[in-house]
Amino acid sequence: MRYLPLTRQDRGEMLARIGVAAIDALFADIPPDQRLTRLPDLPLSKSEIEVERELGRLAAKNVPAGAVPFFVGGGAYKHHIPASVDHLIQRSEFLTSYTPYQPEIAQGTLHHLFEFQTQVAMLTGMEVANASMYDGSTATAEAVLMAHRVTRRKKAVLSGNLHPHYRETVETVSRLSEHVTAVLPRAPQGEGDILAAIDGETSCVVVQTPDYYGHLHDLRPIAERAHAVGALLIAVFTEAVSLGLVTSPGEMGADIVVGEGQSFGNALSFGGPYVGLFASRLKYVRQMPGRLAGETVDAEGKRGFVLTLSTREQHIRREKATSNICTNSGLCTLAFSIHLSLLGEAGLRRLARINHANAVKLAAMLGAIKGVEVLNRTFFNEFTLRLPKEAATVVDQLARRGVHGGVAASALEAEPQELRHLLIVAATEVNTDADRASYLKALQEVLA
Amino acid sequence: MNQQGRPTKPVEVLAPSPSTFTGNRALRIEEALIFEIGRPEVTGVDFDEPTDFAARDFDSSLGGLERKAPIGLPGLAEPEAVRHYVRLSRMNYSIDAGLFPLGSCTMKHNPRLNEKMARLPGFADIHPLQPQTEGAAELIYRLSQWLCELTGMPGVALSPKAGAHGELCGMMAIKAALAARGEKRSVVLVPESAHGTNPATAALLGFRVEEVPARADGTVDPVEVKKHLSPDVAAVMLTNPNTCGLFERDVVAIAAAVHAAGAYVYADGANFNAIVGKVRPGDLGVDAMHINLHKTFSTPHGGGGPGAGPVVLSAALAPFAPLPFVTCDKEGARLVSQDENLGERKPFGRMCAFYGQMGMFVRAFAYMLSHGADGMRQASEDAVLNANYIRAGLQDLMSLPFGDRPCMHEVLFDDHWLEGTGVSTLDFAKAMIDEGYHPMTMYFPLVVHGAMLIEPTESESKASLDLFIATLRDLALAAKRGDTARFSGAPYYAPRRRLDETRAARQPVLRWVKPEPVQEAAE
Numbered sequence: 024m025r026y027l028p029l030t031r032q033d034r035g036e037m038l039a040r041i042g043v044a045a046i047d048a049l050f051a052d053i054p055p056d057q058r059l060t061r062l063p064d065l066p067l068s069k070s071e072i073e074v075e076r077e078l079g080r081l082a083a084k085n086v087p088a089g090a091v092p093f094f095v096g097g098g099a100y101k102h103h104i105p106a107s108v109d110h111l112i113q114r115s116e117f118l119t120s121y122t123p124y125q126p127e128i129a130q131g132t133l134h135h136l137f138e139f140q141t142q143v144a145m146l147t148g149m150e151v152a153n154a155s156m157y158d159g160s161t162a163t164a165e166a167v168l169m170a171h172r173v174t175r176r177k178k179a180v181l182s183g184n185l186h187p188h189y190r191e192t193v194e195t196v197s198r199l200s201e202h203v204t205a206v207l208p209r210a211p212q213g214e215g216d217i218l219a220a221i222d223g224e225t226s227c228v229v230v231q232t233p234d235y236y237g238h239l240h241d242l243r244p245i246a247e248r249a250h251a252v253g254a255l256l257i258a259v260f261t262e263a264v265s266l267g268l269v270t271s272p273g274e275m276g277a278d279i280v281v282g283e284g285q286s287f288g289n290a291l292s293f294g295g296p297y298v299g300l301f302a303s304r305l306k307y308v309r310q311m312p313g314r315l316a317g318e319t320v321d322a323e324g325k326r327g328f329v330l331t332l333s334t335r336e337q338h339i340r341r342e343k344a345t346s347n348i349c350t351n352s353g354l355c356t357l358a359f360s361i362h363l364s365l366l367g368e369a370g371l372r373r374l375a376r377i378n379h380a381n382a383v384k385l386a387a388m389l390g391a392i393k394g395v396e397v398l399n400r401t402f403f404n405e406f407t408l409r410l411p412k413e414a415a416t417v418v419d420q421l422a423r424r425g426v427h428g429g430v431a432a433s434a435l436e437a438e439p440q441e442l443r444h445l446l447i448v449a450a451t452e453v454n455t456d457a458d459r460a461s462y463l464k465a466l467q468e469v470l471a
Numbered sequence: 472m473n474q475q476g477r478p479t480k481p482v483e484v485l486a487p488s489p490s491t492f493t494g495n496r497a498l499r500i501e502e503a504l505i506f507e508i509g510r511p512e513v514t515g516v517d518f519d520e521p522t523d524f525a526a527r528d529f530d531s532s533l534g535g536l537e538r539k540a541p542i543g544l545p546g547l548a549e550p551e552a553v554r555h556y557v558r559l560s561r562m563n564y565s566i567d568a569g570l571f572p573l574g575s576c577t578m579k580h581n582p583r584l585n586e587k588m589a590r591l592p593g594f595a596d597i598h599p600l601q602p603q604t605e606g607a608a609e610l611i612y613r614l615s616q617w618l619c620e621l622t623g624m625p626g627v628a629l630s631p632k633a634g635a636h637g638e639l640c641g642m643m644a645i646k647a648a649l650a651a652r653g654e655k656r657s658v659v660l661v662p663e664s665a666h667g668t669n670p671a672t673a674a675l676l677g678f679r680v681e682e683v684p685a686r687a688d689g690t691v692d693p694v695e696v697k698k699h700l701s702p703d704v705a706a707v708m709l710t711n712p713n714t715c716g717l718f719e720r721d722v723v724a725i726a727a728a729v730h731a732a733g734a735y736v737y738a739d740g741a742n743f744n745a746i747v748g749k750v751r752p753g754d755l756g757v758d759a760m761h762i763n764l765h766k767t768f769s770t771p772h773g774g775g776g777p778g779a780g781p782v783v784l785s786a787a788l789a790p791f792a793p794l795p796f797v798t799c800d801k802e803g804a805r806l807v808s809q810d811e812n813l814g815e816r817k818p819f820g821r822m823c824a825f826y827g828q829m830g831m832f833v834r835a836f837a838y839m840l841s842h843g844a845d846g847m848r849q850a851s852e853d854a855v856l857n858a859n860y861i862r863a864g865l866q867d868l869m870s871l872p873f874g875d876r877p878c879m880h881e882v883l884f885d886d887h888w889l890e891g892t893g894v895s896t897l898d899f900a901k902a903m904i905d906e907g908y909h910p911m912t913m914y915f916p917l918v919v920h921g922a923m924l925i926e927p928t929e930s931e932s933k934a935s936l937d938l939f940i941a942t943l944r945d946l947a948l949a950a951k952r953g954d955t956a957r958f959s960g961a962p963y964y965a966p967r968r969r970l971d972e973t974r975a976a977r978q979p980v981l982r983w984v985k986p987e988p989v990q991e992a993a994e
Contacts (some may be wrong), residue, residue: 026580028932029853037856037933041863041877044619047590049877050749052718057754068843071584078837082593084606095598098824105516108551109590112773115567116560119581121909122775124573126972127965128904129564132774135556136503141982145543157632157777160824168675188824195820197794199643201677202672203579239534262621270536283824292589293607294599294825295632296777308981314775319975322960322968325494325501331975337635337671338915340678347671349635354773356762361556364505367546368512378542380521383532422602437811439572452518 024068061168088291089426092458094385096405096449097235097430098159098186098261099294100286103453108288108361112354122314122353123234126329127321132353137315141362146266146363147258147280148273149302154314154330155351156299159283160192163229165302165312165346166281169194170227170255171202172310172345179227180220180254183207186261188436191228211432211445212398218248225252227279231259232272234289236432236447237402239269246276253459255279263300264451265403267375278462280441283435287366309335310389311367312346324417374452378404381459382383388463389448394470405449407432410470414446417469426464481971506983509545515552520859543985547930562966563774564909570939572933574881574912574924575666576715577766579742582841585769585834595832600826605803607829612797612804614836618762618783621847622743622755626789629781629797630827634741635668637761637780638708640793642676642820644759644784645735647704647782647791656734662691664715664916669708670737673703678705685918689715689873689883693724700732710739711755712746712879714916715872717922718856725757733787735759743767745855745880748848758785764828768835779831783945794818795826849937853929854880857936861925864940868947872919880928886921894950896921898958901969902949905962906942 029037033047043049050058071075088101095101112118116131123129123136136154143152154216156162179197181190181204190206197204202292207215215234221228228249246256272280284298285291303311309332309346317331318343337344366374381406390397394411410417414431421428432445494501547555564571571578589595590758597604615627630636642659649656659673663682667699670680681699686692696707707729710720719725726736738752738760744767752760764770764779772778784792796818806826810818842850856876862882866875870887886896900910900923912924927936948959962968 024842024849026582026841027846027849027853027929028935029856029929030933034853034856034935037860041856041859046856049855049879050718050746051877052720053746053750054527054720054723054755056725057750059749062844062848063748064619065617065844066840068846069840071841074584074837074840077840078594078610078833079591080994081606081610082588082591083607084602085593085597087547087592087596088601089592092600093598095601097600099598099600101596101598102640103516105549107515107549111553111556111588114557116563116565117774118586118771119565120563120774121571121573121576121578121772125564125900125904125910126970127901127962127967128562128564129774130966131559131561134502134504134559134562137981137983141504141506142544143747148585154775155966159634159825161582161632161636161822166566172479175755186824188821191794193823194824195638195643195822196675198820199646199676211491213637238589239536241534241536255511266538267542268538269533270538270583271542274540282475288589289596290830291598292595293597293604295823295828296779296830298777304763308979314538315979315981317975318980320481325967327967327976329970329972331972332979334976337667339667340671341667342670343796344671344674345669347635347639347668348677349633349666349668351776353770353775353777355777357556360505361552363544364509364547364555365515365549365552366544367509367514368511368542368544369546370516370518371542373514373518373520377518377521379532391751399532401532401536403533418602425604427598427601430960434600435809437809451679470613 028138065369070201070316082293091427092461093426093427094448094450094462095427097447098188098283099291100262100449100451101291101453102286102451104288105365108358111361112358117354117357123330126327130327131384133316135357135360137318137328137358138353139317140362142363143300144302147302148271149280150305151227151308152302153311154316155356156301156313157262158295158297158299159281160189162281162301163189164193164196165196166257166279167229167311169279169312170257171231173255173307174253176224177227178203178205178224179229180225181206182230183209183215183260184236184238185231186235189259213238213400217245221248221254223252225254227255227257229257229259231447232403233265234260236407237399237405239398239401239403242275242277243270257281262404264375267371268379269403284359288362291354296355298352298359310345311335313348314351341432377452378450382406382455385459386452388459389466393468394465404451405447408446408448410444410446412441412470417446420469421465424468426462428462428464428466481969493987500558502555504983505545505547508551509547510557511544511546513546513548515547515549532828534937568908570927570935571909572911572925572927572928573909575741577926577928579928580680580768580770580930581771582838585837585843588837589830589833608797608804608806610836611826611832612799614832615797617839618781619823621747622760623751624783626784626793628784630793630795630822631761631780631782631830632778632823633778634761634763634780635672636822637782638668638672639675641737641759641761641782642672642790643819644788645737645761646676649705651817654705654959658704660696660704660707661698662709664713664918666710666714666739666741669946688721688983689717693721696725697728700728702733704732705736705910706735706737708737708739710742711829715883716878716881718879722755741766742880745851748844748850749851756860758788762833764835770831770834777831788851789819790815791819794821821871825882850929857927857929857931858882860936861927861940863944868944881924881926883919884923885919889950893948893955894958896923898961899946902946902958903962910987
């Protein structure tokens, strides 16, 4: 077995040194009745070439996003990742290191996390960000729990246009931790009435912008109303590139900002691993979940970085911790940071403008098809179409014509009926004029 | 494992060598922050400005929300970025570079084939909501079959994103199963040697945590568990092998008592890597167990994630597994992510968006295919053999808290043997850094004073173990003969000396802030 260095002779010598006759003597504490006497009913070891062949066969049954005109979003986005990103994150010292518990020999990771936290804080317009959560959906659930701790209230108000999976994630953890969620009606056409739902029992109001259907929201009136009754505003995003062009949630008064960071540096990878971004006002930092890197000095007075404020965390506080989170998304934060460092402010703004411009062009093209309506007045790089046919059928028929045209709203939630004709379409910098032309032609055919 | 609750203080500085102009030490190069290197107008990614597009188009479709103020992000040209991150990387210890005996964390070799497979466009470049992903569903289905066979459990929830998330999932399933029986129980029993995530998870779900003390040999006493059992107990959270590196030999009796009281057995599977192919948790009476794919199945730890924490479930809990789940019929594997046509299933909800850590699934499955049933059992045996070899090599110098008995995949020492030397577990660990080793897990588990938990894994050769043992013996003898300078100032040769964690916590600096321009003196 190519991954196991011990030889038969080594094993024999080592058993002798330990003073037992056979390996099973070391497993003597396992109850004899339960000990396995046979190998598990699974295939035996395989060479590299066999494994590559087998997994290659499985991979070949999937159509990669890069192989077709691709317009699928809905919480994960196909962006160009610079070649140097994947090269750098595969450096042994990043890929095969552990959580930086021994800071003297983990300055690479800690230094990077300090930079990552700063980048996230800048992007979101907040004072402080943590070293990441699992993904945007779990970050949202943690933000709601944090708001309950800060306000000592139990009710979260969720916008109806929050990503359905994010909503379900929050609802699940809330229900099972005996908190309350009030979910507003979906509003694929745009703004619902969020303000009226905020009352004196509300701990937080959770609003996504751009929302699941692509609409942008001015958070200022919501922040004002929330603050007036002692509630927090949690702003959510699933497309981090939007922060390059749209006013940040922090500037609009959000107290906690959470979102998905996949768009920077991280492959689509069928939904994970991704990187949850989590930022807040500094005054709430001791209620924050997750790891935090902080600056300090070493014994010689040199600048260095450590994990800090860990008295919030499970390994110190156990049942009194702010969260049970342990691992975060270390390597995904690195990919995020490298990509964002390469872009810089100028590159990010240009990238965001291209995304938006491509979406505007596409919306104009598709909206001109007879019977197709663009529901959005505002959007960044994603918008919703009302089609004259069921969107799920259209998605399949487009795929057969070699175009991945978007997400049928009914794919994530079967009810209500009004969703059945809605198609959510994303455009990014990877789409070309030829891609858009293919999409237009295919959609015309499918709807004809 | 953790030791962050023990802030270290800087010690007196000895200058072992002349200083340099740059502060660099040959290959070890000091690196600034990107905010100090980068400039806002520099970019390492070339794009053309969008054509045929006027400023007014932005205004109308952005609803007047276009960002006006600068963000402040620095940009680096590609050579600058590559150099920055390569320099940072060289300040990290890694399993690729050396033995990484961090107990309970399982730093085993990360095969590069697995990285290559995860990067196949058919896995890396597919969207969770796109059509035409039959191969992804099939891989997830086959992975779930392997996990069920290896654990002897009938159900699996794949979506949890890491071990602690898997714990949450398993405990949610227990809460849902109790609710389906019309019961609401409020207590969860946790042995005091448990990972901190166990009580934190139970508390998150509103359970009251009761600690069960260990008996003198470091394992859980079924008599003690029975004393705590009542109609208000929802579950026992058991780590097996436990964090002392010992197999809970009375697990069957404990499980029987727990079930008789109408409660469930949650197993923390962090140490499953010791027993793959030797015993199946399902045969021991376990109802739910998370599996850290990044430990047992070798997906890379990446400097702290991403992990993956699928949960295997007994027949009693399987119906409550969250959405999405994978099924297979004659048409092939299929992922179900909506609340319709569920049949017998009663999912308690959803853990996260999409399907979980697909990238980790591919790596773990490549690991499983490579090892096969025979290789996985051999890996567990070698992991246990290596840990016992270290135990045998050190037990005359370092103290074993539970006496001279075999351990599983990790060996636990306490600091009894350091009494009177003036050297602490922390000092000893820092001296290991100077010898080129990552320290073992320190001060965990909490049940042992000054704990040192060593997990070599199956990836180490005999020669590597021999050198490690010889090094620790030399350090132990140095401590005993009073060579305290080697410890109290350590590490001397790392990129940083001991860092002031107290200062970091008292005056938190959690992000870079642009320095204020120096004021001109008033005339």
